Structures are given as structure tokens and as C-alpha cells.
Amino acid sequence: MDAPALPPELVEFVALYGAGRYFDAHEALELAWRRSAEPRMLFYQGLIQWAVAFEHRRRGNPRGARLQLAKAWAKLGPAPAGYLGLDLSACREARPALMAALARWEAGGPAPSTPAPRIHPLGAERVRAVTPSG
Secondary structure, eight states, rough: OOOOOOOOHHHHHHHHHHHHHHHHHHHHHHHHHOOOTTTTHHHHHHHHHHHHHHHHHHOOOHHHHHHHHHHHHHHHHHHHHGGGGGGHHHHHHHHHHHHHHHHHHHHTTOOOOOOOOOEEEETTTTTTBBTOOO
């Protein structure tokens, strides 16, 4: 069975997020999020908040990062595995340690140095973008 094709806004989000361009990744989903119906709307909002958490971390805002990560997971966690063709398993696995590291940072400890968990398409080598004609 082929992996599901990703909508163009998710293709762009994944590429920007993977390049560490968290604010731009957030922007890639903004319009689609506002125009979507539930449950896609909540999932997109969760992805936006997840990316914004790492933008806060990049800017040195531990409280903002921790709060956004918590809000993001409240929306992403309930989604079924592979929802809309995305693999969030690395996020699911990293979240508890990330939350703890952000809390330590917020309390005056060191900033977390671990990279943002990978978000990628299911069967990434086979996924193609959805085009208007396809």
C-alpha cells in the first residue's frame, strides 16, 4: 500500500520545520488552519503550536516554549498515528523529556540543546505532494 500523499501545506511545513525554520513552518499552515474544519483544524493548530514552541526556544523564551509545547500536544496527542500522512512518533517519544528540560530551563537551569524531534511523512521515500490535478 502506498503512503498517503500530503497536502501541499504539509509538504511545505515539513520542509521548513526540518530546516529549523520554525516561524516559517508556522506560517505555512496558518491559512490552511483557519480554513479547515475539525479535526484537521485542531491538528494543524497543534503543528503550528509545536513549531512555535521551538521558535520560542530559539529566541530564549523557556516559558513560551513550554506552554506552546503543552498546548500543541493537547491537540496532536489524540490524533491517530499517521494522521494526514505524518509520522509524529519522534515527537511523541521526545515530548516528556522536552517538557522536563524546558521546565528546568524555566527554573534557571541550562537551555535544552537537543534538536527538535523530526516530523516526517509516513513512508517518506514514497510520499508525493498533492497537486491540483492529482
